[in-house]
Amino acid sequence: MSNPVFRLSRSTLTIPTILNLATFSPARTRQLHAHIIKSGLLNDNSLSSKLLSLYSNHRCFAEASIFLDSIDEPSSSSFSIIINALSKFNFFNNVVDLFRKMLSKGVCLDSYLLPAVSKACAGLSAFELGRQVHGLAQVSGCSLDVVVQSSLVHMYVKCGRLSIARKVLDEIPEPDVVTFSAMIAGYARNGDVGMAKRLFGDMGKLGLEPNLVSWNGLIAGFNQSGRHLEAIHVFLDMHLRGCQPDGSSFSSVLAAIADLEVLNVGIQVHGYVIKRGFACDKWVVSSLVDMYGKYACVSEMKQVFDEMGCMEIGSCNALVSALARNGLVNDALAMFSQMRERKMDLNVVSWTSMISCCSQNGKDVEALELFTAMQLAGVKPNAVTIPCLLPACGNIAALMHGKAAHCFSIRRQITNDVFVGSALIDMYAKCGKIRDSQLCFDAMPTRNTVSWNAVIGGYAMHGKDKEALEMFDLMLKSGQKPNFITFTCLLSACNQKGLVDEGWRYFNCMQKEHGVEAKMEHYACMVSLLSRVGKLEEAYSVIKEMPFEPDACVWGALLSSCRTNKNLKLGEIAAERLFKLEPRNPGNYVLLSNIYASKGMWGDVDRVRDLMKDMGLKKNPGCSWIEIKNKVHMLLAGDRTHPQMSQIIHKMEALGKEMRKAGLDPKIDYVLQDVEEQDKEQMLCGHSEKLAVAFGLLNTPAGFPLRVIKNLRI
C-alpha cells in the first residue's frame, strides 16, 4: 500500500502513537487531516493541536485555517499555535487578522499568544494597535506575566515610544534580563547609548547578570551611534567578564572597527572569529567583507567571501558595495548580475547599493534603469534609495525622473529625511530648477551641512553669487558649521563673477575662523578667479606657493585664461605641465595652439598639431560644437533671453546624432526629453551646466569652474 495514512488506519497503530511521530511531511499532514475527518475526531483537542502545529510548522497556513474553521469551539490555544507560527515566520499582517478573528468569536485571551501579537505590532510599527493589545492584556489579567510585559516593552521600543516602554519596564515587579535587553537595545537603536549603558549598569545592581544578548545590544548601540571605540571596549569588557562572543557580537564589533583606523585590531578579531568557529556566519562574513573593503584590502575581502562557500544575500550585498567602494565598478555590476541570474531574493539594500554604485561612477542611465527594475521586482525603495538615485537624475539633467523620485518621496512620506531633502535640493539645482531647489530647502524641518552646501552650491552653479553668499551668512547664523565643500561652493561663486576681494576673504578666513584646511579645489578656484580678471602673475604665485603639487584643474584654469589674455610665457608653462598630467586631453593642445595663433606664430601652431597627431588625438568631436560652447557660456554668464534658443536646440539635436555616430554618448535624449515637456527657453537657461556636461565641456580647461563643481559630491 502506498498511502501511509491508509496503511496506518489499517494497522495496529493508535492515535497517540501517531502523535508521537516526530516529523510529518505536508502531504502526510494532509492525509492525517483526512483521517481525522473520516474518523470523526475533529474535536479531539490534543489531536487538533498536533495537526495545527504540523501545518503551521510547514507554513501551510491556508490548510491550518481551514481546519481551525472546522472545529466547533476552537480554544485560545488552537489560535495560539497558528498565531505563534505566523509571528515566527514574520507574517505580521496575518497575525493581526487572525487575532481579530479570534476576538470576534469571543475566544478568551491567554498569555501564550499575546507576545506573538505584540511582536507583530512591533514588526508593523503599529503603535495604535499595539496600545490596544496592551489594553486587552491589562483587562484580561495577562499583563502580570513577565513574558507578556517584555513583549510589550519591545513593541513600544520598535514603535519608537521609548518613554512608554520605559514606564512599562519600571512597573514590572520582577523584570528579567530579557526585559532589560529589549530596553537597552531600544535606547541603543535610537541613539541614546548613554541611557543604554546606564540601564545596563542598573541591571547589575538588581543582581541580574548580563547575558550575551544584553552585551550585544550594547555593542551594537555604540556602533550605531558612531561611538566605535567604545563599542570595541564593551566587546573587550564582555570577553574579560567571561562572556564569549557570538556572531552578533562579532558582526557589530567588526563594523565598529571598519570605521576606525585600526586594521591590526580587525585582523586580530578576524583570528578570534576563526578560532570561535564563526568564519561562515553570514552576519560575520558581511561585516568582515565590509571591513576589509573599507581598508582597501581587496584580496582579503574576496577571500573571506569565497571561504564562506555560499551565496547569501547580506554578504553578497556587502561584497557588491565593497567592490564599488574600491573602484571595481564592473566587478560589482558582474556580481549583481550573477545575483539576479541566480534568482536570489534581492532586497532593498541590494538594489540601493547598485544604484549608488552606478550614480557615483558615471553610469547615470543605468542607475535610472535599475530604479525601474527594482520596482518591477516588487522591492520598495526607501529613504536611502532616493538620495542614491537623485544624483543620477541631476548628473544628466533628467528632470522628469527627478520629479518622479520627488513624488515618490512625498507618497512614502520621507521628504523630511535630511538626506532625501538635501539630495532633492541638489537635483533641482542641477536640473536648472533653482527655485524648486530653494523650496525644498525651505521645506526641510531639519538641516545639516550637506543641505546648506547643496543650496549654496546650487546658487554658485547658476552664477547667483549674491544668493550663495547670503545663504552662507544664514548658515553661520543658524549655527551650522561649514566644511571644505561649503568653501569650494563659495569660492566658485566668487570665481564666476570675478569677485577677487570676496574670494580672498573667504580663502583667508576658512582656516583661521572655521578650521577648514585649503584643498586643491580651493586653490583651483583662486587661480581661476585671479587669472579670470587678468591677474595672471598673482595666480601663478598662488600656484607656486601651494603646499602640494597642483593638479590639472589648477593648471587648466591658468592656461584657459592665458589664452584669453594672450599670455604666451605662462601659457607655455601651464601647457607643459598639462601635457604631462593630461596627455590625452585635446583641449589642452587646442588652447596652446590658439595662443600661438593669436600671436601669428604659425610654426608653433603646426608643432602643437603634430604633437596631437603623434598622440593619436583629434580635436574634440565635431568641432562645430565650439560654437555651441560659446553660447552655453553666454547662458552661464546669465543671458536668459538668448534670441536663438530654438536654433540652439536644433543644433544640439544634430550634434547629438553626430556624437552618437562617433561612438560617443552625449546623453542628449535625457536632456531633450525634459526640454520637450517644458518651456524650452526656460529649461535651456537652467540647463547650461547640464549642456556643458552633455557636450563634454567639463573635460576642457574652458569648462572651469563647472569642472570643479561637477567633481564635488555635495
Next chain:
DNA sequence: GTAGGGTTAG
C-alpha cells in the same frame, strides 16, 4: 507553547 541582540545601501 509565549519575550530580547547583529551585517551590507546615503
